[in-house]
Each structure stands twice: as C-alpha cells, then as structure tokens.
Amino acid sequence: MKILLTSFYDLGKQPKIIAEIADRYNNTEVHFDFVDFSVDNQNIDLNTYDVLGIYAPMHTATILSIEYIKDKKLPNKVFTFGLYGSVLEDFNPLIKYIKDIESEELTSFLKLNENQEFSLKDNIPNRQIFPDISNYAHLVDGSNNLIAGSVETTYGCKHSCTHCPVPISFNGSFKTYSLEKIVNDVQNQVNQGAEHISFNDPDFFNGPIHALKILEALNHKFPQITYDSTIKVEHIIKYQKYFKELASLNMAFVISAFETTNDKVLTILEKNHTSNDLNNSIEISKEFGIDIRPTWMPFSPWTELEDLSNIVELIEGYQLRETVDPIQLTIKLLIPKHSLIIKRPEIKKYLGDYEKESLSFQWQYENIHAEKLQFTLFDFILNNSELDEHKQYLGMVSIIEEFTRTKLITNTNYDFKKVPKLSETWFCCAEPSKIQLDRIKTNKAMI
Numbered sequence: 543m544k545i546l547l548t549s550f551y552d553l554g555k556q557p558k559i560i561a562e563i564a565d566r567y568n569n570t571e572v573h574f575d576f577v578d579f580s581v582d583n584q585n586i587d588l589n590t591y592d593v594l595g596i597y598a599p600m601h602t603a604t605i606l607s608i609e610y611i612k613d614k615k616l617p618n619k620v621f622t623f624g625l626y627g628s629v630l631e632d633f634n635p636l637i638k639y640i641k642d643i644e645s646e647e648l649t650s651f652l653k654l655n656e657n658q659e660f661s662l663k664d665n666i667p668n669r670q671i672f673p674d675i676s677n678y679a680h681l682v683d684g685s686n687n688l689i690a691g692s693v694e695t696t697y698g699c700k701h702s703c704t705h706c707p708v709p710i711s712f713n714g715s716f717k718t719y720s721l722e723k724i725v726n727d728v729q730n731q732v733n734q735g736a737e738h739i740s741f742n743d744p745d746f747f748n749g750p751i752h753a754l755k756i757l758e759a760l761n762h763k764f765p766q767i768t769y770d771s772t773i774k775v776e777h778i779i780k781y782q783k784y785f786k787e788l789a790s791l792n793m794a795f796v797i798s799a800f801e802t803t804n805d806k807v808l809t810i811l812e813k814n815h816t817s818n819d820l821n822n823s824i825e826i827s828k829e830f831g832i833d834i835r836p837t838w839m840p841f842s843p844w845t846e847l848e849d850l851s852n853i854v855e856l857i858e859g860y861q862l863r864e865t866v867d868p869i870q871l872t873i874k875l876l877i878p879k880h881s882l883i884i885k886r887p888e889i890k891k892y893l894g895d896y897e898k899e900s901l902s903f904q905w906q907y908e909n910i911h912a913e914k915l916q917f918t919l920f921d922f923i924l925n926n927s928e929l930d931e932h933k934q935y936l937g938m939v940s941i942i943e944e945f946t947r948t949k950l951i952t953n954t955n956y957d958f959k960k961v962p963k964l965s966e967t968w969f970c971c972a973e974p975s976k977i978q979l980d981r982i983k984t985n986k987a988m989i
C-alpha cells in the first residue's frame with residue numbers, strides 16, 4: 543500500500559505528527575511518502591497512491607489544503623488529522639477525520655498492522671522523512687539567523703478559551719510526552735544543526751513541574767541551546783516561582799496571548815485574565831529578565847476604538863515596541879465550525895452565516911468605526927511591506943491616533959532594540975491574512 547502524507551503549513555515547524563503516523567505503521571506492507579508544501583513545491587501524481595493523509599493543524603493549513611485538492615482526482619481513501627480535521631471533513635465528506643492518531647479508528651481505516659512497540663508518549667519521531675531542518679523557521683537574533691527545531695512536552699490544553707481551536711478537540715484536557723522522547727528528539731535536531739528549540743505546547747505551563755523538569759534536563763545536556771515557549775498570562779502570574787527559573791535555563795523569550803485590553807472581550811473569550819493582569823505579567827517578566835512577546839487579537843464584534851489606543855499605551859508604557867509584530871494589531875476573531883464562542887450568548891446578535899470558502903462564520907461589529915480602523919490598519923500593512931517593523935508600527939499608531947483623536951507617541955527617541963524572535967510569527971487562532979497566505983504560497987514565510 544502506498545500512502546502519501548501531506549502538510550501545508552505548521553507555523554514554520556516540521557510536522558512531527560506525520561513522522562509519528564509513519565512510525566506507527568512502519569512495516570513491509572506499506573510505503574509512506576511525505577510532502578511538506580510549505581517548503582516544497584513538487585508536483586505529485588496522486589493517482590499513484592492508495593491513500594492520502596492531510597494534516598490540518600490550523601485554519602491557514604486547511605485553506606491551503608482545500609486549494610490544493612479542489613481540482614484533483616483523489617485516491618479512494620483520504621483521511622485528515624489535526625485540530626482542523628473536523629472542519630476539513632465537513633468541507634468534503636469523502637475525507638475521513640481521525641481525531642486521535644493513536645486510536646484504533648486509524649488502524650481500521652487504513653486496514654494495516656500497527657507497530658506494537660509504538661507509543662505516542664515515548665516514540666522518538668524519525669525526522670529523516672522531513673526536508674532538511676534548515677528549510678524551516680529560524681531564530682532571528684540581531685544579525686544571527688539560527689536554525690530552530692521544535693518539540694512539545696505536552697499536547698492538548700487544560701483551558702477552554704472560547705476563540706481557540708484546541709479545546710474543540712481536547713475538551714480541556716492534555717497529555718504529556720516522556721522525558722526520554724523529548725531529549726532524544728532534541729538531540730536528533732541538534733545533530734541536524736538546530737541551535738534553538740521552540741516548545742510547541744499550546745501552553746508550556748499546563749503542567750509546569752513536568753515542563754521545568756524537561757527544560758532542566760535539556761539545558762543540562764545542551765547548555766548552548768536557547769528556547770522559546772508559549773505561556774498564558776494567568777500561568778505567568780500563578781506560577782511565578784516556576785516562571786523565574788526560565789531565565790537561567792536559556793528561555794530566550796515567552797510568547798503570551800494577551801488578545802486585548804478590553805475586559806468585556808476577555809470575559810467572553812474566557813481567557814481567565816484581565817487587562818490589569820497584562821500589566822502584572824509584563825512586570826513579572828521584566829523582574830525576572832525574561833522577554834515577553836504578546837500576541838493580540840484586537841478586533842472582535844465588541845471592539846471599541848479605545849481598545850487600540852489602550853494596547854498602544856501598554857506597549858509604549860512598558861517599551862515593548864520590538865516585541866510586537868505589527869500585523870498583530872490587525873488580527874480579527876476567527877469563528878470556525880464547532881467554535882466554543884458560538885455557545886456564548888453575547889455572540890448571537892453579531893453572528894452571521896457560515897461561509898464555506900473561508901471555513902468560518904461571518905460576524906458583524908457593534909461599532910462600525912472599529913471595522914473601518916481594522917480595514918485601514920490592514921491596508922497600511924499591505925501597502926507598506928517594504929518598511930521595517932519599527933516604521934510599520936509607527937505608521938499604524940499614527941492611524942490609531944487619528945481614529946481615536948489621542949496622542950499616543952510621546953517618546954520620539956525610542957531605542958528600538960533587536961530582540962530574538964522567530965522568523966515565522968504566531969497566528970494559530972487568527973484568520974489568515976492575505977499577506978500571510980501569499981507569503982506561505984510563495985514559500986517566503988520560512989526565511
């Protein structure tokens with residue numbers, strides 16, 4: 543049996559889950575091929591395969607996969623997996639969604655014998671099947687451009703933020719990977735040239751003791767390697783005693799999903815943090831010397847113009863200009879099928895029809911000026927991609943100043959520092975922008 547496994551976009555990371563599927567059925571009855579269309583544009587003859595597997599970890603990847611398969615004759619068996627697998631199955635019912643790649647469902651769908659030794663928790667993924675690691679995201683650190691690998695200490699999440707695709711699949715639960723698996727997986731990536739490792743856990747502090755134990759072991763074995771991770775605001779505050787350890791363990795920066803300064807919106811999103819907590823988490827990160835990179839989703843049905851000026855005031859007040867990717871200030875709420883936010887009573891008034899092409903529900907703004915501001919900011923980014931990030935940010939702030947009739951920039955001698963960041967930024971819960979799709983389609987996302 544010939545099986546083609548495909549990935550279209552995974553935030554600039556090697557799609558480890560593909561290696562895990564191939565390892566689970568690694569035997570003589572089956573031949574696996576893999577194509578990662580985010581780094582490789584090869585022409586594939588689908589007719590030569592018995593089975594096609596499509597990895598759909600996020601909205602952007604799913605949109606790209608639909609574009610790829612839409613005019614093609616597909617093998618008799620097509621399956622999909624990942625957080626957006628159910629959305630892809632809804633789009634084309636001939637595609638079978640496999641919720642759990644460890645389940646018997648996949649074995650009976652493929653009608654294959656599985657490798658009895660395989661365990662997702664312990665199996666060390668065979669990354670030889672992927673394009674060279676240098677094709678994927680890098681850590682940009684001043685003039686350095688370092689190869690970045692990735693691992694996860696856990697999968698799933700114990701929280702249920704209503705805008706997030708993770709709880710749709712994991713229902714507020716998470717599982718851990720073993721220490722041995724992670725250390726060996728990092729060793730393999732270091733051997734291939736990785737000088738930085740991203741922790742892909744939806745939240746690194748879902749199990750903070752487990753996470754720290756693994757980071758300590760990695761730091762002991764690979765003292766030269768730096769790391770980044772994602773930690774929610776609530777956990778930065780709650781687990782300060784663990785958070786402060788990160789600096790001495792080479793955590794170069796922590797991404798944290800701030801979303802907005804609007805407390806009403808934060809409540810609807812069930813983020814378990816308030817606008818005041820944003821200040822607290824920044825102060826904690828400064829106290830312990832750990833760079834925090836906030837991500838934002840300023841635009842939702844309830845956005846007020848002052849939300850944007852409040853966000854800029856926070857950035858200015860704490861001198862965070864270099865830690866915010868300008869496009870983050872344009873991000874809109876994305877409502878895919880099965881989204882938890884549909885159950886919130888506040889959304890009813892604003893929710894429109896489901897749009898099959900965009901795989902999401904349309905929604906309306908309460909304040910039409912907020913819609914206009916989002917459009918203007920996005921248009922600015924679209925037409926000023928040649929500007930450096932600092933100039934883009936200042937251009938956007940000047941638009942926000944105009945809309946809100948406030949003066950937000952008072953520091954005209956800002957010392958814009960070069961801080962470490964990934965070459966591919968984090969957009970997993972957001973609607974993919976045209977810029978993003980174009981960058982991915984032309985493979986320019988992986989600089």
Ligand code: SF4
Pocket residue numbers: 699700701702703706707708709744745774799
């Ligand atoms: S936004 Fe983060 S913390 Fe919230 S459910 Fe998603 S992964 Fe978990």
